[in-house]
Amino acid sequence: MHLPFGRVVAGKGDWRQNFRISCHDPLVIPKLSSLLVRHFQELLTNGRTLLILCIGTDRSTGDALGPLTGTRLQELNLPGTVVRGTLEKPVHAANLSAAIREIEEEASPPLVLALDACLGRMENVGTICVSRGSLRPGAGVNKELPPVGELYITGTVNVGGFMEYFVLQNTRLALVHKMAMTIASALHWALWQVHSEREGMAGQNKQGGSPV
Secondary structure (H helix, E strand, O other), X not given: OOOOOEEEEOOOOOOOOOEEXXXXXXXXXXXXXXXXXXXXXXXXXXXXXXXXXXXXXXXXXXXXXXXXHHHHHHHHOOOOEEEEOOOOOOEOOOOHHHHHHHHHOOOOOOEEEEEEEEEEOHHHOOEEEEEEOEEEEOHHHOOOOOOEOOEEEEEEEXXXXXXXXXXXXXXXXXXXXXXXXXXXHHHHHHHHHHHHHHHHHHHHHHHHOOOO
């Protein structure tokens, strides 16, 4: 598999690693959201917040997956979540290092979910991958950028292996848009479920009082 935008630096795991599904699957949103809930239940502990870093640029159709997703996520007003990387304020090769420094300087480090587009094999075009680990954006196009995130989502937007920049410029916007809306919807449902569970537990604790 080619990842010209981002090469994955993966850790150990089972269901946590390299879950892949087509954006055309009729059950893609419930399947993705259910998986994301499991990730968030493990990683969003002790009041930790979530920061979704959507990497890419609106100057290239294929690389617009991140900014399109980020823009939609901001519109959805997700609970306990910060979104960086939108069509208006994209996070890309030129400012990624600065964005990472800002995150690292926060008093309470958030869980960073990195999101980026990638190129791959023909049979994987249109698929969305979720996995634990850090993403190294730009590695496939010989850009030295720092790894980012503890969890990542990538979308295979076109075929890789040759003339990557030309391929990106000639990627269909319809596919990229569909993938972005799918990812945003799955994240929306997953985060609201996690938020509702936390609210329910907080309510039970208040009603139950302090143990004796």
